[in-house]
Amino acid sequence: MPRFYCPAPLASGAVLDLPEGPARHVQVLRLQPGDAITLFNGQADAHGQFGEWAAQVTHMGRSSVQVQVGEWTATQREARYSVHLAVGMPANERMDWLVEKAAELGVASIQPLMTERSVLRLSGERASKKQSHWQSVAVAACEQCGGNQVPVVHEVMSLAQWLKARPAQTGPALDLLLSLRAPTQGLRERMIPALSSGSSICFLSGPEGGLSAAEEDAALAAGFLPTTLGPRVLRAETAALAVLATLLI
Secondary structure (H helix, E strand, O other), rough: OEEEEOOOOOOOEEOOOOOOEHHHHHHHOOOOOOOEEEEHHHHHHOOOEEEEEEEEEEEOOOOOOOEEEEEEEOOOOOOOEEEEEEEEEOOOOOHHHHHHHHHHOOOOEEEEEEEEOOOOOOOHHHHHHHHHHHHHHHHHHHHHHOOOOOOOOOEEEEHHHHHOOOOOOOOEEEEEEEOOOOOEEEHHHHHHHHHOOOOOEEEEEEOOOOHHHHHHHHHHHHOOOEOOOOOOOOOOOHHHHHHHHHHHO
């Protein structure tokens, strides 16, 4: 059954017009009045549960789609741990691919970063458009994979800006830096205390060529722990997804 993200308050029995994005998608699929769809809005209920609504198309206009919202079902497909990815943006279409796969794996948020070795440089309106595009990629990935919590794609920042702007941690947290410098611990060894305490985990990964020594020093000074994935040197997007797959699946 087609699933659509509808970022609006939803309630059983309500009749509403779908936002432009999902309405256009319904029209592309050539759905008709009476067809069943599934809606989710990425919001938890009062008990912290995520879920989705059954719905039915009631009217198809030239540029609008009206639906009636049906029963809500608590559907837990989210990761047990809150994992946040801060990544030096890879170039070309690799960032799109990284956002898509990270959303499928259940990442909680993605922070695109510009670093010393970043090929992709964004600022101003171009950065805003890219952020909006990547957020749409994350939404589409959740519609496809069944996730009911859409990861937030934050505005593009430099690594230095991001490290300076990070708020103080208010609960159990673990900050990990992918690094080839010695000494480092393996990811699984770093994971054990975090997973047993239900910590929030933030993982920092560099772009093509990795972070510079000065950038790694800054991350370590900010409390990040150097972590290795083993002796092989992985591509920027592969390394980030390998970590997410290990932490979230």
